Amino acid sequence: MNKRLTEEDKKKIYDVFADSYISLVGQGLIGRYERKIIAQYILKGVRGSETIHDIIKAAENLAKRYPQFHTALAHIKGGISDIREEQVISRLKDYITHSKHSNSS
Amino acid sequence: MTDLLGGEQAHRAVEHVTAATVGREARSRQADVAQLQDIRSRLGSEDLFAQMAEEKMDEKQPNFDAIDRAVLQMGDPIRQADIQRQTQLLHEIVDRKAPGTYAAGVMPDAHVKYLGKVIATSPGMVAAIAKEFGAPLATVRSVLERGAYPGGGPLASIIQRYLSDENFVLALRKNVAEHVIVSDDLATLTEQIDSTQNKIASKQRSIDTERSIYTNAAGTGSYDRIETMKRARPADFNTLKTNVDDFNRLQGSFKTAGLQAVGLDRNGLTNDAEAVQFQGDIDHQINQLSGGLMVDHTTPLPPIPPPPGVDPLGPNRQTIAHLVQGWTNARRVRNLLAVANFDRDSKDLSLYNEYQATKRASLDTQQDEVNGLRVDLVKLQTQHGDLVNGVAQKVDRVLSKTFKDYYNTALLAEADKIAQAEAQQKAEDKKKAEDEKTLRETDAKDLLDRFLHMSFLKYKNGKAVGWDDRALKDFVKKQMLSRSPQELMRDMLRRINQQRFHMPLKYTAELRKVFAEMGVGTGVPPLTLNQVLDKIDRTKYEEWAADKIPDILGYAWGRGFYFDRLRLKSGQIEFLKRAYSPDFFAKALAAKGMYSEEAAKMLGEGYLTGGAISQEKIKQLLGGDWVNGSKKLMKTMAVAGAIGAGTFALAGGLGHPMVGGILPTLKEGAVHVFGGIPQSGALAGTRIPGTLPSLGLAGLNTVSAVSRTGENVIGAVAKGVSDTASKVFPP
Numbered sequence: 132m133n134k135r136l137t138e139e140d141k142k143k144i145y146d147v148f149a150d151s152y153i154s155l156v157g158q159g160l161i162g163r164y165e166r167k168i169i170a171q172y173i174l175k176g177v178r179g180s181e182t183i184h185d186i187i188k189a190a191e192n193l194a195k196r197y198p199q200f201h202t203a204l205a206h207i208k209g210g211i212s213d214i215r216e217e218q219v220i221s222r223l224k225d226y227i228t229h230s231k232h233s234n235s236s
Numbered sequence: 237m238t239d240l241l242g243g244e245q246a247h248r249a250v251e252h253v254t255a256a257t258v259g260r261e262a263r264s265r266q267a268d269v270a271q272l273q274d275i276r277s278r279l280g281s282e283d284l285f286a287q288m289a290e291e292k293m294d295e296k297q298p299n300f301d302a303i304d305r306a307v308l309q310m311g312d313p314i315r316q317a318d319i320q321r322q323t324q325l326l327h328e329i330v331d332r333k334a335p336g337t338y339a340a341g342v343m344p345d346a347h348v349k350y351l352g353k354v355i356a357t358s359p360g361m362v363a364a365i366a367k368e369f370g371a372p373l374a375t376v377r378s379v380l381e382r383g384a385y386p387g388g389g390p391l392a393s394i395i396q397r398y399l400s401d402e403n404f405v406l407a408l409r410k411n412v413a414e415h416v417i418v419s420d421d422l423a424t425l426t427e428q429i430d431s432t433q434n435k436i437a438s439k440q441r442s443i444d445t446e447r448s449i450y451t452n453a454a455g456t457g458s459y460d461r462i463e464t465m466k467r468a469r470p471a472d473f474n475t476l477k478t479n480v481d482d483f484n485r486l487q488g489s490f491k492t493a494g495l496q497a498v499g500l501d502r503n504g505l506t507n508d509a510e511a512v513q514f515q516g517d518i519d520h521q522i523n524q525l526s527g528g529l530m531v532d533h534t535t536p537l538p539p540i541p542p543p544p545g546v547d548p549l550g551p552n553r554q555t556i557a558h559l560v561q562g563w564t565n566a567r568r569v570r571n572l573l574a575v576a577n578f579d580r581d582s583k584d585l586s587l588y589n590e591y592q593a594t595k596r597a598s599l600d601t602q603q604d605e606v607n608g609l610r611v612d613l614v615k616l617q618t619q620h621g622d623l624v625n626g627v628a629q630k631v632d633r634v635l636s637k638t639f640k641d642y643y644n645t646a647l648l649a650e651a652d653k654i655a656q657a658e659a660q661q662k663a664e665d666k667k668k669a670e671d672e673k674t675l676r677e678t679d680a681k682d683l684l685d686r687f688l689h690m691s692f693l694k695y696k697n698g699k700a701v702g703w704d705d706r707a708l709k710d711f712v713k714k715q716m717l718s719r720s721p722q723e724l725m726r727d728m729l730r731r732i733n734q735q736r737f738h739m740p741l742k743y744t745a746e747l748r749k750v751f752a753e754m755g756v757g758t759g760v761p762p763l764t765l766n767q768v769l770d771k772i773d774r775t776k777y778e779e780w781a782a783d784k785i786p787d788i789l790g791y792a793w794g795r796g797f798y799f800d801r802l803r804l805k806s807g808q809i810e811f812l813k814r815a816y817s818p819d820f821f822a823k824a825l826a827a828k829g830m831y832s833e834e835a836a837k838m839l840g841e842g843y844l845t846g847g848a849i850s851q852e853k854i855k856q857l858l859g860g861d862w863v864n865g866s867k868k869l870m871k872t873m874a875v876a877g878a879i880g881a882g883t884f885a886l887a888g889g890l891g892h893p894m895v896g897g898i899l900p901t902l903k904e905g906a907v908h909v910f911g912g913i914p915q916s917g918a919l920a921g922t923r924i925p926g927t928l929p930s931l932g933l934a935g936l937n938t939v940s941a942v943s944r945t946g947e948n949v950i951g952a953v954a955k956g957v958s959d960t961a962s963k964v965f966p967p
Binding site (some may be wrong): 141142145146148149152153156157158159162163164166167169170171173174177 | 265266268269272273276280281282284285286287288289291402403406
């Protein structure tokens, strides 16, 4: 469950955050000053996260600090869940592939 | 960017305040979003955040604590109160970190009124707001200055927009941080001032205390009293001086060897009791030293017996004599001490002398030092005042400066951005509208080209079964004479739309698609055909009319409805003259042949059955050599068009006894006809039968056209018509 995030995973996570970030800018809910701080926070949060769990925790902290992100949190969590599902499926595939190899050998 | 707040540039401010107050923030945000999405699409989400994280922002924060401390040191209490209030408001405004922290409705009214006053000093902004509300300039300025507007009103809401604008708040925060700076020198100066003030106070107190012994404001100092005496009672002053001199001299007389010998020497006698005691001691000592020969100083010294005998006082005579002298001096001292106020006056005189001799100079020197410190203090206080006032001035101006900055940078940049976005949008809209217009017009022309003639056919079960003669007749005899070319073209497009339901299915579907492409049924609410047709330029209709109406006349001609043979009333002629150009009828003539040919094609291909019936009829009428007959006929079809002052005629040679009555059309235009010259005297005003067979019959007896203009046309047209006829009516 706590598989380490790959670069590809993080790329997708950044996309999820960027969706919410741009949406909030469009709604006028985060100003120029906050844009910088929140961007720094997201970068720090994602770069410092090793698992999905860390990411969710970072997103929740962000929402605590910037209430504007409360509404976006659901979207972020939803997006992250999708990534987690992909991770699970990918691991399952690995497992199956590995099993096949093991069986054939 | 230039400062737009000057009056001479008020007009530009008007535009921009409008930009900032008519709800274009959303567009501005959209521009931001577009920018972010652009970065994201180019660099990816992570780099978007990286770029935003490195966005250059002003990190410097205002130091309101230092400002408050500086303001507290202001000298003028009224100004201090004003600056304190402003500082408080500035602090509250810049403490808002994000737009939306304050909802517009709960924004403190004081903030609005504070900025309102600043705006009142900007001629451009006042002009802009005046423009916005359609109010006189002076009224707007006065209202802003006095804050005489309701907190939730429209004027307040404009100001609230600025106060809610993050750019403004950021600019204010930046300006307070960068410009309202309290120098560290202020603290140093404050300390120096305190120290100097303390030093001055201490030294001055010391000087004043010391000097007051000699001289003071009450005039009770020793110097003061002696001076007063000297001026007012010089005799007393002189006596005092003498007495004091005596007294001082006597004080030195008690240290003689004689007194010393008996241990009664003194440094002086300063009071009466001491003197009395001294005198008592001397008397006692005299008694002792004289062996009783002398009771006291009052006893005369006993003489020494002659020739020198033994002195009864022995060696003590000299000492006793000194004692007697001492006693006498003591008495003199007592006498001086007994003089009224001698003790005080003598001390005063002593201090007077001392003050004059040294003390005054010494105290003056000290005073000079204190005065020097006072000069230093003034310098320090001036520096301090400059610093404090500098802070106050910055507080006083920072909002105004910020507003200008905000206006000149943020707001105008924003306005530029909005303007660019608007221009781009406008260009896109225009292009889209142009594309739509072009498409609409192309489609309409295409419809006319491809379906106009089909719209004049009759259908049964999706197959053409003949011409819609009623429509053609109606067109020639009614519509042509009452509707303008533009209206006719609209009518034709409407007709195509109506007729599509009768056409073969594939056309029905295609036409629906084309009309939809032109915009019919699109939008909310859905556009009607008439609304779509309204969007087509009048000139297009005219252009198409010039092309298509002759076509329709051609169809009609093919069906025996001869527009060129109508008898027209003067009003109808007038209408035609106004509605159509001369060229139009030339084209109409030219079109005859073309559409007859087309009609022939249709007949040949079995589309139509009506033509076949006509063919039979014509054959019947013309007999075997009907080709030649029809050629003759076609000559008579020549239409002469002449549109001139007072006359109008499309004249074709036509004179048939049955139709009779064709007037010479060039005669002063009393009656205008479409028709020809009668071969024999005919009755004017008789209507020409309008069918092809009857025309063919009539043609046998026609003569050539009368109009020379018409003749020119005839030559060209007749051949075409003749050729066409051979196709329409093959042998």
